[in-house]
Amino acid sequence: MLNLSIFDVIGPIMIGPSSSHTAGAVKLARVAARIAGKPFKHVEFGLHGSFAKTGKGHGTHLALLAGVLGLTEEDERIKCSPGIAEARGITYKFYEVDLDDVHENTAVITFTHDDDTTTEIVGCSTGGGRILITRISGVEVEVTAERPTIIMQQIDRPGVIAGISRILAENNINIGVMRFSRVAKRDVATSVLETDEKIPPEVVEKLAALDDVLMVRVIQ
Structure with a gap:
């Protein structure tokens, strides 16, 4: 028997249109920034698979940027994330990347900190607003952020x-x-x-x- 929760049916509270390309992208980037842990002046997003092909139409670029800025999935300011980044003096770049056999909604997020050190986080949006961090500075991990x-x-x-x-x-x-x-x-x-x-x-x-x-x- 397939057991489904109400979360699986209706998904999370979010700003749309997609739980994977929007809500999941916000959470992925927000968690990545928490892991990076230090103030940053520049961030780059390498988009793989579906993130690269259809993400822009679903607001993935805005969602990822909003996430590293600390916004949540239900924040109406997601669409304003470029202006918020500019106001904070944070620059950013998006590019496409082929990571071979990984989840189609995967991003490589690279932070350049104020002290010129860098932190690279790799993770994916797995659906329904859920995420999985798979690599931190070259080390393979599994972080879902569903519990403390x-x-x-x-x-x-x-x-x-x-x-x-x-x-x-x-x-x-x-x-x-x-x-x-x-x-x-x-x-x-x-x-x-x-x-x-x-x-x-x-x-x-x-x-x-x-x-x-x-x-x-x-x-x-």
Whole structure:
């Protein structure tokens, strides 16, 4: 039997016309900006597949730009995102890219920060306003942002994961899902933790203060 929720039938509250090309694009870009985490002065969007072919007619360009600016799916200012970017002194560029065998609604979002460093986020809009972040600065991940999520980068050493788990347990935060990715042994690793409870700012500070932890981002 196919089980459908009311969300699956009517989709999210959003500014249209498309839950994939508009609402999902806003959320994808907003989450990407949260992961990037630092002020940025320029952003580039590489559009793959359906995003590249039909996205402009569905407002995908405006939606992606609105998302990195922090607007939500139901915000009526989505169509005004170019003007908002200009007012904030943020420049942007769209281009088409072929990423081979990935979801047709995939975007590569590259932020140039105020300190001239860059962060590249790859993700897709999977339908019904849902998203999936698949790569952060070259590291494969799985981030849906459907539950409170902690994204961390740390040195791959014994005891680091135990320290993260200890802090969450001491603050009565239960880990629902934990994913760990690394490029090489003892190199920089990325952890994605989905929790049952929201993450208070003081817990974020404790996680960031751990030895060998390089970055902490929270999406909730």
